[in-house]
Amino acid sequence: MAIWQVHLDTREAEQHRKWLKRRGFISANYFSSNGFSLAKMRQMAKDGKLHAIQCTFGSSVRWYYMESQAELARIKGELS
Numbered sequence: 076m077a078i079w080q081v082h083l084d085t086r087e088a089e090q091h092r093k094w095l096k097r098r099g100f101i102s103a104n105y106f107s108s109n110g111f112s113l114a115k116m117r118q119m120a121k122d123g124k125l126h127a128i129q130c131t132f133g134s135s136v137r138w139y140y141m142e143s144q145a146e147l148a149r150i151k152g153e154l155s
Contacts (some may be wrong), residue, residue: 078120078127088132095139100128103138106145115154116140124148 083091107113117138120127125148126141148154 077123077125078129080129080131082131085133088130091130095128095130099142100126100139101142101145103140106140111145111149111154113138116145116148119148119153124153 081091103113103116106116116125117127119125120140125144128139130137130139145154
């Protein structure tokens with residue numbers, strides 16, 4: 076499985092988001108607003124085809140996916 080789970084308190088959240096962005100991970104909200112299927116992305120992550128990070132900030136859960144892999148999967152027609 077290519078899903079990492081991270082539990083953070085709210086003080087670390089902003090610093091961790093910056094770290095994720097530098098590493099090439101983009102929020103699921105970005106992908107959703109640009110026409111990507113989040114259900115397919117999550118399934119691809121479970122199958123080990125796409126790197127994903129599930130961040131828990133207090134009671135909030137946010138997903139981040141590796142941008143380069145998601146774009147390549149979309150070009151191949153695996154995501155729509």
